[in-house]
Amino acid sequence: MTRFLKMHGLGNDFIIFDWRGGGVDTVPEAAARALADRRRGIGCDQILVIRPSVSADIRMDILNHDGSFSGACGNGTRCVADLVMAEDETAELSIETDGAMLRAWRAGNVEIAVDMGPVATGWDEVPLAHEADTLAVPLGIDGLDPAICHSLGNPHAVVFVEDAEAVDLASIGPMVETSPLFPQRVNLSVVSPLADGSFRMRVWERGVGITMACGSGACAVGVAVARSGRGPASNRIVMDGGAVRIDWDETSRHVVMTGPVAYVARGELSPSMAALLEERDGTA
Numbered sequence: 001m002t003r004f005l006k007m008h009g010l011g012n013d014f015i016i017f018d019w020r021g022g023g024v025d026t027v028p029e030a031a032a033r034a035l036a037d038r039r040r041g042i043g044c045d046q047i048l049v050i051r052p053s054v055s056a057d058i059r060m061d062i063l064n065h066d067g068s069f070s071g072a073c074g075n076g077t078r079c080v081a082d083l084v085m086a087e088d089e090t091a092e093l094s095i096e097t098d099g100a101m102l103r104a105w106r107a108g109n110v111e112i113a114v115d116m117g118p119v120a121t122g123w124d125e126v127p128l129a130h131e132a133d134t135l136a137v138p139l140g141i142d143g144l145d146p147a148i149c150h151s152l153g154n155p156h157a158v159v160f161v162e163d164a165e166a167v168d169l170a171s172i173g174p175m176v177e178t179s180p181l182f183p184q185r186v187n188l189s190v191v192s193p194l195a196d197g198s199f200r201m202r203v204w205e206r207g208v209g210i211t212m213a214c215g216s217g218a219c220a221v222g223v224a225v226a227r228s229g230r231g232p233a234s235n236r237i238v239m240d241g242g243a244v245r246i247d248w249d250e251t252s253r254h255v256v257m258t259g260p261v262a263y264v265a266r267g268e269l270s271p272s273m274a275a276l277l278e279e280r281d282g283t284a
Contacts, residue, residue: 002274005083006042006264009075011212011241013264015044016080020052024277029067031276036065041273045211048076050084056094056101058084064207071099072153074215078104078112079261099153107258116216118253119223120151127155129181135227139176147176147188148224152255154206155186156220160230164192164200173204189217191224198236198243199225212241219255222246 005016015035017023027047035041046064053059060080062070081093081104092105100117107113123132126149132138136146137157147157157176161167167190176188188204201221203214218237225231226248233248244259269277 002269002277003266004042004269005266006044007079007083007261008241008264009078009213009215009261010239010244010259012046012075012214013044014046014048014073014076014079015042016048016050016083018050018083020050020058023049023051027061027063027067027277028279030279032063032067033065034273034276042267045205045208046070046073046076048073048080050080053096056096057088058093059096062097064205065209066207068207069098070154070207071097072116072216073097074114074116074152074217074219074257075213075259075261076215077102077114077116078215078257078259081105081114082112082261097153110260111258112261113256113258114215115254115256116152116219117255119219119248119255121227121253123149126151126186127183129183137181139179139181141172141175144172148228149186150220150223150227152216152219154216155182155184156189156217157182157186158189158191158221158224160224160228161190161192164190164202167202169202169204169210173210177204177206187214187217187220189214189221191221193230194238197231198238199231200238202240213239213244215244215257215259218244219246219248219257222257223248223255226250 049061051059062073095102104114134149147159185206187206203217222235226233247256
């Protein structure tokens, strides 16, 4: 139970526990925060727990850096898919998450594709606190245009700007994330077009902060590009850690992300760190 794997997808990094053979029912928030701490723990953006599933090949639980649960994690899904497919010697995998039933497969020698499921575009599906046109949601922040909002099992707000590099994301990100407009908080992506037809994206992740990459965020950006008529349904999205390919089928509303994954290390938790997994409400 205390063995772990460290992986990343374009710098979006994960601690992975494979508990298909048994493990704790829920990772306590305090344990998640301690594990994710980059100075006193292992360090990561999210913690991923692989469990058995009765409706898919595996189940994947997703915890943010702050210990909160998430319904989707595209880069994490690709990492877990590569790991399990390599172990099982398969080329395709079904994955149950809180947000959706996902399907992943090998797309060449070094890339993994994942169908992140249908994108929800209704205001009550995002969800927003009140009815609004999800193609133009005012955020109430000076200098920031209305956002395009939708959900991929977690809520996303996408704002197109002249230069994504110039946006003070560290200041704006937490204001948008915790806005009363988003009762479940929100992931914020700022996006600008590049000369080669790609789109540059920077992201503030709900419960994490600024990250080098966000898979569901890249999917949200690709869908926003198509929904707003700024580009086609297939796009290259460039993040701090690298690029992924996003393909959206407007008819089925499914979105597919394709990109690389990387292995970092395998290890075992110290007894004191492992003990945190057994704690409940501050007591062992």
